[in-house]
Amino acid sequence: MVPAQSHVPAGRPLWSLLEDAFVDEGAEHLTVHGRWGAIEIADTSPLVREALHRMSLGPVALENISALHENFVRWKTGSGPCLVWRKLKNTLDQLGGCLVPSLGLDDGAGPILSVVAVTRDAVFGLPHISADQPVTMRRGTEIERLNGDQALACAGQQYQVILHNAPATEIAKWLLDTETTVASVAEALHLEKALVSDVVAYLAGAGLVVTARR
Template structure:
């Protein structure tokens, strides 16, 4: 039986509201003030309206009938605009198994930018020494003083991965030694989300060093 693949979901922070300005522009009211989007493409408008309601898969955003923007072209419209709004967007990693998301990364500051790195299978990683794990009503969260993101752990699988990161270990070794098997690609993507959130030290078994982008 094929293992379920991962899905990458996008949503707006819960404290972000979309308003339509008198001039037709979109206004995103958030914790650090308003973000005005003038002459927003219909695809971007649709994506933001859906993201206000909850996590969405960008590939499910459809262009209006007759629009010249189709298929992969949607990403050329969406991704640059969403990247500029990174400080308002929650990024969520899930499995296509209908059991809910694995983890979510919440931006905490206006300058926060979320960029997924590419981890090699043999590149050592470990948790920053300043990372704390806290229990919440609906799971656990990871945070670190000075980090621009917070990580919410929704299911046991990312917890298993985090538990392996007290000392430097490679993604390949994490996947091989987990208490229950996870596809190697899923393990690596969990680690990449943690790295993008500023929770990991990469390529160092000793003292803390800045994460590479």
């Protein structure tokens, strides 16, 4: 379920399709085929077509689409209405487990983590977690090796999280060891709170980090 109050990343949100998914488009139809079958997309507008085309090539920053850029910036900065972006995001949510949200940094070096669904009906959202809210990794979550990367996984959850690069790996390992807060992790690892907050929000959206009672 998408959280009522959402976290807006300070870093660079990226999106892609699962590696085995592909887009079939015609003049009047738009279909995404994946490991769980075909998904018919009702909105066949040029913006949706362009977004899906780019996402089929790998993790991309959708704000680079000229028709979306201004709206996306307003969403990121909270500076005004962003109906075009929200409409596109609602369409992307229809992709369920075929959608792969990732988090990148502003250096453009690619994602530091990616959230990959293991069930068809998974819908990803970023919950807001304050810097002093106690958090912990869900019981049973472990780091595994997956295709040369490290991955966080927990039996029964809809997502696993691929840890591509630092500092996502270091933050995840720290969260495995203890109940803590965003502020405490940032101080211990000498990282900006905004970056730690982003990583924690993605892990929480994947169901692997949970808030602890005070």
